[in-house]
Amino acid sequence: MRIAVAGATGLVGRHVMRVLTEQSHDRVALARSAGTDLLTGHGVADALRGVEAVIDVLNTEETDPAAAEAFFSATTSHLQSAAIEAGVRHLVTLSIVNVDLVRDNGHYAGKRRQEHLTRSGPVPWSILRATQFFDFAEQTVAWTTHDGVAAVPPLLMQPVAVADVAQVLVEMATGPATRSIVELAGPDPHDLVDMSRRVLEMRSSTVQLRPSWHNGVFGLEFAGDVMLPSVSVRTGPTTFDQWLRDSSADR
Numbered sequence: 419m420r421i422a423v424a425g426a427t428g429l430v431g432r433h434v435m436r437v438l439t440e441q442s443h444d445r446v447a448l449a450r451s452a453g454t455d456l457l458t459g460h461g462v463a464d465a466l467r468g469v470e471a472v473i474d475v476l477n478t479e480e481t482d483p484a485a486a487e488a489f490f491s492a493t494t495s496h497l498q499s500a501a502i503e504a505g506v507r508h509l510v511t512l513s514i515v516n517v518d519l520v521r522d523n524g525h526y527a528g529k530r531r532q533e534h535l536t537r538s539g540p541v542p543w544s545i546l547r548a549t550q551f552f553d554f555a556e557q558t559v560a561w562t563t564h565d566g567v568a569a570v571p572p573l574l575m576q577p578v579a580v581a582d583v584a585q586v587l588v589e590m591a592t593g594p595a596t597r598s599i600v601e602l603a604g605p606d607p608h609d610l611v612d613m614s615r616r617v618l619e620m621r622s623s624t625v626q627l628r629p630s631w632h633n634g635v636f637g638l639e640f641a642g643d644v645m646l647p648s649v650s651v652r653t654g655p656t657t658f659d660q661w662l663r664d665s666s667a668d669r
């Protein structure tokens with residue numbers, strides 16, 4: 419199949435592109451660095467010519483709710499208009515487990531808008547909601563470190579390997595549009611402070627950890643079980659231990 423990946427150069431996008439190559443699909447990369455700007459629509463119509471399915475794994479660094487909503491509104495609309503013109507049969511969008519439950523966060527507001535437009539738009543769709551990625555611990559440490567101390571919130575989550583997310587996205591894109599939402603998590607629940615400690619040990623980092631809800635990034639809207647998936651969630655096979663061993667070997 420000829421499959422386009424919106425956000426092909428990002429963390430998830432690179433894994434999706436690898437899986438598409440492994441399965442001998444014809445890939446089209448959509449990203450500003452690949453000559454396509456989905457915020458303005460520049461180059462999208464040309465890029466989607468002959469494409470049968472699109473996987474949307476775009477992201478933005480906007481944290482303001484209005485700015486994040488504006489990003490996902492514009493990019494989803496440009497993608498859908500060009501997809502209809504090109505006869506694309508399936509749009510698969512990556513979203514986040516429990517995106518409805520976290521209200522006081524700009525990124526989640528943007529993702530809700532993206533889901534809404536995907537579900538109400540003209541292109542047959544499927545949505546994959548994933549839990550946080552294993553990489554999330556190291557990202558949170560980077561976001562919250564000041565003067566050698568990382569204020570990491572004690573989030574409860576059931577994180578998943580990006581490689582497993584990419585496998586499921588490609589499986590969905592090569593199948594029929596279901597107009598439904600699938601949830602994907604990793605095999606086990608974890609606490610973000612413990613994950614961060616183990617990642618810092620693996621990196622031999624001198625950063626000190628301070629468990630805290632006063633971190634400037636994640637407030638109490640993420641406390642409790644709002645990040646945990648439902649019991650009927652599909653689970654990826656990779657454990658955090660396995661991911662740590664693989665990441666350590668890659669260093």
Ligand SMILES: NC(=O)c1ccc[n+]([C@@H]2O[C@H](COP(=O)([O-])OP(=O)(O)OC[C@H]3O[C@@H](n4cnc5c(N)ncnc54)[C@H](OP(=O)(O)O)[C@@H]3O)[C@@H](O)[C@H]2O)c1
Binds near residue numbers: 428513554
């Ligand atoms: N992090 C998690 O734990 C988690 C969990 C569940 C779901 N997700 C979702 O996963 C998605 C992907 O995240 P990620 O970490 O892979 O993102 P990322 O690494 O930041 O990659 C973002 C991608 O979007 C592209 N992009 C940004 N603006 C663009 C524009 N105007 N036009 C075209 N392309 C543009 C970037 O390429 P250029 O810069 O070259 O344009 C890049 O390829 C996000 O939507 C996020 O909500 C994340």
